[in-house]
Amino acid sequence: MGQKVTSPPSIGIVIVTFNDPKNLRRLGESLAALTGPFTLQTSIIDNSTDPPAAAELKTLTASLPTKLHATYHPQTGNLGFAAGVNAGQRSLTTDYYWFINSDTTVDPNALTVLLETARTTQAAVLGSLILYADDQTIYYAGGTALNWLGIVRHPRRNQPADPHDTARAVSFVNGCAMFMPANTVKQYGPLYEPFFMYYEETDLCARIIKAGGKLFYEPRSIVYHYTNHTDDKSPFSVYFLTRNHWLYLSRNMKGLQQLTARLAVTVFQLYRFTKYLFKPPLRHAIVAGWRDAITKHYGQKIT
Numbered sequence: 001m002g003q004k005v006t007s008p009p010s011i012g013i014v015i016v017t018f019n020d021p022k023n024l025r026r027l028g029e030s031l032a033a034l035t036g037p038f039t040l041q042t043s044i045i046d047n048s049t050d051p052p053a054a055a056e057l058k059t060l061t062a063s064l065p066t067k068l069h070a071t072y073h074p075q076t077g078n079l080g081f082a083a084g085v086n087a088g089q090r091s092l093t094t095d096y097y098w099f100i101n102s103d104t105t106v107d108p109n110a111l112t113v114l115l116e117t118a119r120t121t122q123a124a125v126l127g128s129l130i131l132y133a134d135d136q137t138i139y140y141a142g143g144t145a146l147n148w149l150g151i152v153r154h155p156r157r158n159q160p161a162d163p164h165d166t167a168r169a170v171s172f173v174n175g176c177a178m179f180m181p182a183n184t185v186k187q188y189g190p191l192y193e194p195f196f197m198y199y200e201e202t203d204l205c206a207r208i209i210k211a212g213g214k215l216f217y218e219p220r221s222i223v224y225h226y227t228n229h230t231d232d233k234s235p236f237s238v239y240f241l242t243r244n245h246w247l248y249l250s251r252n253m254k255g256l257q258q259l260t261a262r263l264a265v266t267v268f269q270l271y272r273f274t275k276y277l278f279k280p281p282l283r284h285a286i287v288a289g290w291r292d293a294i295t296k297h298y299g300q301k302i303t
Contacts, residue, residue, distance in 0.1 A: 150249055187213075
């Protein structure tokens with residue numbers, strides 16, 4: 001993963017937004033407080049479908065601190081997270097990329113330690129310690145991917161962070177905050193846009209691991225995620241999780257391995273279906289996910 005890096009290194013921050021000026025304002029303030037020997041370019045990719053929100057996001061981007069060198073890129077509609085990230089990456093010419101959710105804030109030292117670990121490990125992708133913003137328990141502290149099943153585990157979620165945790169190799173980096181050298185995109189490709197949302201980072205991590213690349217988790221880099229603790233899913237998310245699970249299998253497995261995985265995932269999804277049997281919106285979302293996986297309709301959900 002070696003590449004020539006400018007001095008000081010340049011970091012391209014990609015933020016995908018969707019009708020969400022409040023979160024961008026909060027994140028922008030925390031990014032402005034970042035400390036370290038680097039320069040920043042920030043690409044705001046706006047998937048908004050609400051004109052007033054889009055107008056506010058455009059104005060807000062122009063008001064962000066000069067240090068961020070932020071540019072506003074409106075899209076033609078909601079193109080999804082994967083396409084948004086890729087558009088942001090293409091708009092930048094930097095040594096590194098940092099893809100970060102709009103509903104986060106960052107510790108002032110978060111980027112400096114990612115740079116240090118990137119240099120020493122030559123990792124293709126690095127992830128930060130991600131804490132729930134309300135009580136600072138763990139959202140992501142290194143992930144474990146069962147790539148043969150397309151299932152990811154988040155050890156110690158909702159538990160206090162370990163102050164003695166150290167950087168280590170992992171098999172999954174959460175898409176909420178992904179840091180990588182520019183060479184990663186050249187070597188392993190961008191996020192796969194037909195996922196639209198969910199599984200795009202799982203797919204990238206699996207590709208990197210399969211090709212012999214390294215993923216690292218750096219707990220000294222801290223990101224705060226403004227999201228709910230509950231595992232309750234919306235029909236929207238259940239649909240994409242159901243449909244994209246099959247797309248992940250078709251892209252990352254062959255032959256007997258894929259057959260075995262499909263059998264296991266069928267059992268898993270049937271269990272989820274029975275769990276939601278008396279919740280019609282969620283049950284219908286699973287059926288819609290199955291329908292679109294069978295017909296190979298990917299990208300944005302059919303309404």
